[in-house]
Amino acid sequence: MQEFCILNKPDARFYMSQELDRIDAALLNAVQRNNRLTSDELAELVNLSPTACHRRLKRLRAEGVIEADVSIVSPKAVGRQVTVIVLVSLERERADIIDRFKTAIRNTREVMIGYYVTGDADFILVVTAKDMEGYEEFTRRFFYENHDIKGFKTMVVMDRVKASFVLPIDV
Amino acid sequence: MQEFCILNKPDARFYMSQELDRIDAALLNAVQRNNRLTSDELAELVNLSPTACHRRLKRLRAEGVIEADVSIVSPKAVGRQVTVIVLVSLERERADIIDRFKTAIRNTREVMIGYYVTGDADFILVVTAKDMEGYEEFTRRFFYENHDIKGFKTMVVMDRVKASFVLPIDV
DNA sequence: GTTCAGGATGCAAAATTCTTGCATAGGGGC
DNA sequence: GCCCCTATGCAAGAATTTTGCATCCTGAAC
Numbered sequence: 001m002q003e004f005c006i007l008n009k010p011d012a013r014f015y016m017s018q019e020l021d022r023i024d025a026a027l028l029n030a031v032q033r034n035n036r037l038t039s040d041e042l043a044e045l046v047n048l049s050p051t052a053c054h055r056r057l058k059r060l061r062a063e064g065v066i067e068a069d070v071s072i073v074s075p076k077a078v079g080r081q082v083t084v085i086v087l088v089s090l091e092r093e094r095a096d097i098i099d100r101f102k103t104a105i106r107n108t109r110e111v112m113i114g115y116y117v118t119g120d121a122d123f124i125l126v127v128t129a130k131d132m133e134g135y136e137e138f139t140r141r142f143f144y145e146n147h148d149i150k151g152f153k154t155m156v157v158m159d160r161v162k163a164s165f166v167l168p169i170d171v
Numbered sequence: 172m173q174e175f176c177i178l179n180k181p182d183a184r185f186y187m188s189q190e191l192d193r194i195d196a197a198l199l200n201a202v203q204r205n206n207r208l209t210s211d212e213l214a215e216l217v218n219l220s221p222t223a224c225h226r227r228l229k230r231l232r233a234e235g236v237i238e239a240d241v242s243i244v245s246p247k248a249v250g251r252q253v254t255v256i257v258l259v260s261l262e263r264e265r266a267d268i269i270d271r272f273k274t275a276i277r278n279t280r281e282v283m284i285g286y287y288v289t290g291d292a293d294f295i296l297v298v299t300a301k302d303m304e305g306y307e308e309f310t311r312r313f314f315y316e317n318h319d320i321k322g323f324k325t326m327v328v329m330d331r332v333k334a335s336f337v338l339p340i341d342v
Numbered sequence: 343g344t345t346c347a348g349g350a351t352g353c354a355a356a357a358t359t360c361t362t363g364c365a366t367a368g369g370g371g372c
Numbered sequence: 373g374c375c376c377c378t379a380t381g382c383a384a385g386a387a388t389t390t391t392g393c394a395t396c397c398t399g400a401a402c
Contacts, residue, residue: 020249028249031242035206038359049381054360056379065248070241070336071202077236078191078199078340085288085295102332109339117256119326124256128338155290161273163336165241167299168280169249209388220352225389227350344402351396360387367380372373 020065023048025171027056028065032166035069072164080128082135083112083157087121088143089150097148098122104146110138121153191236194219196342198227199236203337206240243335251299253306254283254328258292259314260321268319269293275317281309292324 020028026046030037039050046053060066075083090097098116101123105114113126129135135154143152191199197217201208210221217224231237246254261268269287272294276285284297300306306325314323 025249028242028244032244034240035242036240040359048379050359051361051382052380058361063248065245066242067245068243068335069205069207070243071199071206071237072239072241072336073199073203073338073340074236074238075338077234078196078338080338083286085286085290087291102330105332109337111333112336112338114333115254115256115328116330116332117326117328119256120258120324121326123332124326153291155288155292155295157286157288159273159287161276161287161294162282162285164239165243165283165334165336166280167244167246167249167251167283169244211388219350221388222353222390223351229390346401347399349396349398351394353394354392356389356391358387358389360385362385363383365380365382367378369376369378371376 020169020171022171024056024060024065025169027053028060028169031057031066032169075128079130081131082129083160084127084129084135085155085157086125086127087153087155088123088125089152090122090148091150093122101146101148104142108142110142191340191342193342195227195231195236196340198224199231199340202228202237203340246299250301252302253300254331255298255300255306256326256328257296257298258324258326259294259296260323261293261319262321264293272317272319275313279313281313 023046027042030042030045037045039054042053042057043050048056057066061069075081088101090101102114102116105111105123105125110127110129111125112128113124115124116122117124127135127138129138139152139154143149194217198213201213201216208216210225213224213228214221219227228237232240246252259272261272273285273287276282276294276296281298281300282296283299284295286295287293288295298306298309300309310323310325314320
């Protein structure tokens with residue numbers, strides 16, 4: 001475990017210093033699937049009092065282990081019929097260009113997910129649109145008018161087989 | 172609008188038949204960012220009573236517009252230091268092979284997101300692992316031992332620039 | 343235009359859940 | 373062994389959710 005800390009970036013150590021025990025793990029596992037469970041329900045799950053559960057979750061939120069609490073909205077239900085994956089390549093891998101594109105990702109509502117990656121592309125985006133026309137309009141605005149971008153490839157999502165942020169939590 | 176419904180799958184019509192108004196949209200926009208807001212807070216946001224807000228959210232959950240309520244856990248905080256994007260190509264695009272792989276995606280904890288797509292690959296996966304060794308072990312188990320898979324490409328995520336399921340909701 | 347039915351709303355009360363204060367127990371360090 | 377710190381449970385108070393009821397508004401039918 002100590003060796004593990006040495007091999008990783010210093011900021012990773014921040015997280016590992018807050019030890020999660022089995023009860024934290026069970027709570028996280030529960031709320032990452034359903035965060036509307038009451039403290040009573042969680043208490044039964046982990047064999048603590050409701051108060052202790054509440055306090056642990058409070059701590060986990062304060063420490064940033066729980067980053068957010070959100071409702072997941074159905075894209076189709078709000079008219080976003082089209083989800084696409086876009087592989088983006090930049091003209092040059094310069095820090096200012098990369099940072100500029102990161103900012104563009106964060107400021108663009110249609111981009112739901114954006115990862116900066118190694119490999120075949122520089123960035124991977126998950127973009128939603130009303131329809132393919134909407135997506136085309138988006139590409140014009142977001143890609144063609146941005147001279148930092150060398151190219152991009154689109155893959156249309158036909159089935160959201162599994163769409164969640166649920167992580168395996170082992171302690 | 173009627174033409175739009177004809178051009179889409181029948182099940183899409185289910186959603187469009189439940190009209191969202193501006194207040195629904197504002198509520199959805201608020202809870203998709205923070206679903207721990209109280210009815211009082213939401214009421215101020217949309218100028219209804221707390222009870223009306225509560226009832227609308229109850230309706231939106233019952234109708235499946237809100238698909239889930241979850242806590243987002245920090246991958247690094249729970250020891251998942253590595254996130255990778257994997258493009259997967261299958262040997263053949265036969266329905267039984269595709270369905271088999273979809274099931275595998277759903278049954279595999281390391282796979283956080285899995286989309287069935289057109290284009291350069293058949294599936295795109297977002298996979299988390301403890302470290303690169305963990306990912307390698309996963310590839311052996313999940314890809315090399317699966318004869319349905321022709322190949323896969325890995326891209327390592329260096330920065331989660333934007334990781335959410337927040338959608339633009341326009342009414 | 344009128345009427346009626348259904349749905350949405352707000353208010354108030356009841357029920358439930360969350361939050362806080364206090365006492366206690368357990369574990370670790372010296 | 374002692375002391376300190378942290379986590380826990382219980383009980384009470386505060387906050388929030390849920391429910392029942394009355395009212396209003398809108399749309400459809402005549």
